[in-house]
Amino acid sequence: MGIGRKVVLYSYWLSSCSWRIRFALCHKGIAYEYKAVDLVKGEQFSPEFEKLNPLHCVPVLVDDNVVVSDSFAIFLHLEQKYTRKPLLPVDPQIRALNLQIASVINSSIQPYHMIGALKDMEKMFGAETKQWAQYKIDKGFLALEKLTKHVAGTYLHG
Ligand SMILES: N[C@@H](CCC(=O)N[C@@H](CS)C(=O)NCC(=O)O)C(=O)O
Structure with a gap:
């Protein structure tokens, strides 16, 4: 890191979205304050935090x-700014599949088990919404299994 440059990650130990960024920072060897x-x-609802991310x-x-907030945007920022030890593969087809997997997790799986969303849904529509959330999460994971059937190894993709 350059002199005076500082990277700070606002995170929570139970947050899978934050873990993604911790893995990326660690992989690229970027020192940061937690x-x-x-x-x-x-x-997350404090006025100070709201200035950083109005989505709490x-x-x-x-x-x-x-x-920058949202793990996908943070990931792309890190990948473009810190080019050493890339996170994305060079092959266009494999890279596209990696981005697709990240997007599926980000938009078609994780939102259904977000603490705030589950609480709101339970309040508005009753406890059965959890079953609906479970159904959507299962559907997302099944799609991932199908998408990666031919490439899965030790990790989801190789
Ligand atoms: N799409 C966002 C989702 C962020 C998100 O859902 N964060 C969760 C923790 S994993 C959170 O802060 N939840 C607070 C709440 O629900 O009140 C990302 O990938 O960063």
Whole structure:
């Protein structure tokens, strides 16, 4: 890292979205300061945190003068700025599949088990919404299994 440059990750230990970024930072060897936001205590709703992410979610990355939230956007920011040890494969077809997998997890699986969303849905539509969420999550994972049938190895993709 350059002199004076500082990377800060707002995170929570139970947050799978934040873990994605912790893995990426670790893989690329980027030193960072870890700031815990206790989602169970509701610290994501504090006025200070709202300035960083009006959606009240971790992860948020502050990288010098760049403030970016949402793991997929953070991931792409890191990949473009810190080119050493790339996270994405070079082959266009394999890279496209990796991006697709990330997008499926980000938009078709994880939102259904987000603490805030589950609480809101339960309040509005009753406890059965959890079964609906489970159904959607299963559907997402089944799709991933089919998508990666020919490439899965030790990890989901090789
Ligand atoms: N699409 C976002 C989702 C972020 C998200 O759902 N974060 C969760 C933790 S994994 C959160 O902060 N939830 C707070 C809440 O639900 O109140 C991402 O990938 O970063």
